[in-house]
Amino acid sequence: MNREDFPMLKNDLIYFDNGATTLKPQCVINEITNYYENYSANAHRGDYDISRKVDELYEKTRDDVKEFINANKREEIIFTKGTTESMNMIIFGFMKNYLQKDDEVLITKTEHASNVLPWYTLEKEIGIKVKFIPLEDYEVTIDNVKKSINNKTKVISLAWVTNTIGDLRPIKEITKVAHDNNILMVVDGAQSVPHFKTDVLDTDIDFLAFSAHKMLGPTGVGVLYGKKDYLEQMLPLNYGGGMNSFFESDKSLEYKPLPYRLEAGTMNISGILGFRKALSYLNKIGMDKITNYEHELKDYLVKRLREIDNIEVYNENTKSGIVLFNIKNIFSEDTSQFLNHYHVCVRAGNHCAKMVKDELIIKNTCRISLYFYNTKEEIDKFINIMKGNKDIFKVII
Amino acid sequence: MDSNLRREIIVDNYQNPTNKKTIDDKEFITASTISDSCIDNITLFVKFKDNVIEDIYFDGEACAITTSATSIMIKKLIGKTIDEAEELMNNYYNMIDEKEYSEEELGELNAYNEIYKQPNRKKCAIFPFETLKKAIEKYKMHN
Numbered sequence: 010m011n012r013e014d015f016p017m018l019k020n021d022l023i024y025f026d027n028g029a030t031t032l033k034p035q036c037v038i039n040e041i042t043n044y045y046e047n048y049s050a051n052a053h054r055g056d057y058d059i060s061r062k063v064d065e066l067y068e069k070t071r072d073d074v075k076e077f078i079n080a081n082k083r084e085e086i087i088f089t090k091g092t093t094e095s096m097n098m099i100i101f102g103f104m105k106n107y108l109q110k111d112d113e114v115l116i117t118k119t120e121h122a123s124n125v126l127p128w129y130t131l132e133k134e135i136g137i138k139v140k141f142i143p144l145e146d147y148e149v150t151i152d153n154v155k156k157s158i159n160n161k162t163k164v165i166s167l168a169w170v171t172n173t174i175g176d177l178r179p180i181k182e183i184t185k186v187a188h189d190n191n192i193l194m195v196v197d198g199a200q201s202v203p204h205f206k207t208d209v210l211d212t213d214i215d216f217l218a219f220s221a222h223k224m225l226g227p228t229g230v231g232v233l234y235g236k237k238d239y240l241e242q243m244l245p246l247n248y249g250g251g252m253n254s255f256f257e258s259d260k261s262l263e264y265k266p267l268p269y270r271l272e273a274g275t276m277n278i279s280g281i282l283g284f285r286k287a288l289s290y291l292n293k294i295g296m297d298k299i300t301n302y303e304h305e306l307k308d309y310l311v312k313r314l315r316e317i318d319n320i321e322v323y324n325e326n327t328k329s330g331i332v333l334f335n336i337k338n339i340f341s342e343d344t345s346q347f348l349n350h351y352h353v354c355v356r357a358g359n360h361c362a363k364m365v366k367d368e369l370i371i372k373n374t375c376r377i378s379l380y381f382y383n384t385k386e387e388i389d390k391f392i393n394i395m396k397g398n399k400d401i402f403k404v405i406i
Numbered sequence: 407m408d409s410n411l412r413r414e415i416i417v418d419n420y421q422n423p424t425n426k427k428t429i430d431d432k433e434f435i436t437a438s439t440i441s442d443s444c445i446d447n448i449t450l451f452v453k454f455k456d457n458v459i460e461d462i463y464f465d466g467e468a469c470a471i472t473t474s475a476t477s478i479m480i481k482k483l484i485g486k487t488i489d490e491a492e493e494l495m496n497n498y499y500n501m502i503d504e505k506e507y508s509e510e511e512l513g514e515l516n517a518y519n520e521i522y523k524q525p526n527r528k529k530c531a532i533f534p535f536e537t538l539k540k541a542i543e544k545y546k547m548h549n
Contacts, residue, residue: 342530406470
């Protein structure tokens with residue numbers, strides 16, 4: 010749906026790599042250009058009209074994000090560079106002081122690097138223990154969460170939807186278990202927020218991280234959501250302009266209140282204003298409609314892939330627009346090169362979640378990640394190309 | 407090189423690679439490379455004696471280009487001195503980088519003489535050689 014709004018789709022291209030980044034609608038591109046052409050000033054600085062306009066739009070975006078994920082307060086929305094930076098702020102700005110030696114953090118082996126490496130680093134720095142919730146059929150079950158908890162467990166940190174298997178975790182139920190045991194719940198929303206309605210109040214999660222560019226917005230913009238009490242305790246990772254109220258030569262100083270204390274330096278203003286347009290665009294279509302359509306597309310894709318004898322699909326039943334597959338006995342990168350020849354963009358590899366190989370047996374796969382502008386016609390074209398995969402070496406060599 | 411012959415060489419070496427198995431023997435020096443794009447991953451097991459490459463095995467998961475280039479490299483370099491191997495490598499890199507090179511010396515490695523047309527696959531063609539360089543360096547450090 011809405012394909013006419015995406016300039017990239019005018020190219021001869023089947024774009025199936027939306028888990029990596031999404032295409033941008035014209036309204037987002039126009040807004041970025043509009044900022045640079047008509048009111049290119051800094052935010053929170055201005056005593057003149059165009060700067061005030063930037064302020065207004067910047068803060069309006071914060072309100073829109075708050076609405077989009079149903080947060081309580083606008084101070085709970087912090088702009089960042091992306092999910093990775095948001096996760097690092099949660100882990101090094103908050104958890105580093107909140108956690109003590111021997112406290113335990115639960116993650117899984119299918120997490121993205123940005124929900125693994127900061128924890129590993131903190132383990133080395135302050136002696137926490139990172140442990141893995143065992144998976145069943147690649148998925149997190151409430152039972153296994155309960156079994157993994159002990160009196161040292163202080164944090165559970167999970168992707169809402171993984172970028173590899175595409176499995177949807179029961180975050181609300183896990184959060185309930187966590188809170189019953191005085192455990193904080195951190196959620197990586199990079200692959201979930203773009204695809205279904207997010208409600209931080211209803212789920213009661215403590216922190217959420219996500220990226221604008223995976224939901225039609227510009228690159229270099231992300232969001233950190235945290236409950237206000239926790240954000241109040243979070244130390245900035247960056248100090249400088251925009252986040253202080255005053256500082257003197259006698260070293261006295263005062264930082265600004267939330268959210269500004271955590272947004273030092275000039276932010277990606279054009280990106281944040283563009284993100285506002287992306288949010289209103291998604292709202293206009295409706296998140297529920299997007300979710301349902303993506304599930305319909307995935308079911309159709311899986312059904313059609315079954316028509317081809319030598320294709321293996323690894324995650325038929327997961328509830329997302331992600332499909333992992335291989336051509337039997339063909340290395341995933343060779344398959345992606347084969348598809349690239351026909352201008353079909355898919356990802357090959359282990360998708361930045363290198364421990365997946367422990368769970369999935371197959372190390373490397375091709376990944377299709379769908380979005381609402383993909384169509385059944387594109388899937389049909391893709392299937393026709395895949396039916397010719399016997400000639401793969403004629404095409405790629 | 408004729409494109410059918412090229413394909414035949416590459417596919418044959420990919421599907422029936424030379425010396426593909428893990429070696430657990432202290433006489434062999436091990437060197438690994440994992441590609442930046444986090445896909446290809448090979449380990450070489452190289453036995454040197456008096457500056458001669460006596461034997462090479464490899465293991466890992468990699469694409470058709472990397473696997474076949476590793477297989478051909480192994481066939482070409484077993485029995486060569488380190489100096490000879492380095493000379494052959496220079497020659498091969500010159501071909502990959504579209505510089506002047508001697509076609510005669512490269513034999514089956516000429517199958518990659520048009521890899522420059524697919525810039526994102528160049529890294530696959532030099533992958534085994536980058537790994538071998540590490541093994542040679544390790545050998546030189548200890549001898």
